Amino acid sequence: MIQILQVDASGRVPCPEVSNPTRSKLLGLKTMGGISLAGKFPELTLVAQDGHEAPPGLVDYFKVGLLHVVSERLKAVFSSHNAELEYFPAVVIYDGSTTEARYFIANPLKRIKAVDLGKSDIELDGELAGR
Structure with missing residues (x-):
């Protein structure tokens, strides 16, 4: 069974706490999707621990900042459906x-x-603008 953890930005959903001590390696990379990062993506080490009130253990999907982290099992599911993703x-x-x-x-x-965008009153940051 694939375990997917829904993360609520309001902080009301218990989830593992994950940090990216190597995040400085991502400076300058456009990590919001839509652009291939092949040959540019660095090796990353993520540190996870059980979050407050979260069930213990790891799940098959979680986010660290803007990064989508998937297990090998979930990667296989996405690949079997020809998802337009690249993996690092x-x-x-x-x-x-x-x-x-x-x-x-x-x-x-x-x-x-x-x-x-033509009918919206919105300002996008540099990474999203013009896409």
């Missing part, structure tokens, strides 16, 4: 040890425009 291996440390399960950063190669 990531080391996940949980309880002080590297996990046996393999994890990947999933970078969406297709971005769907969901906002009519």
Whole structure:
């Protein structure tokens, strides 16, 4: 069974706490999807721990900042459906040890425009503008 954790930005949903101590390697990369990062994406190490009130253990999907992190099992599901994603291996440390399960950063190669910019009063940051 694939375990997907829904993360609520309001902080009301318990979830694992994950940090990216190697985040400085991402400076200058457009990590919001829509652009291939092949040959540019760095090796990352993520550190996970059980969050307050969260069920113990790791899940098959979680986010760290703007990065989508998927397990090898979930990657296989996405690949079987020809999802337009590229994957970069990531080391996940949980309880002080590297996990046996393999994890990947999933970078969406297709971005769907969901906002009519001509009819909206909105300002987009540099990474989203003009896409």
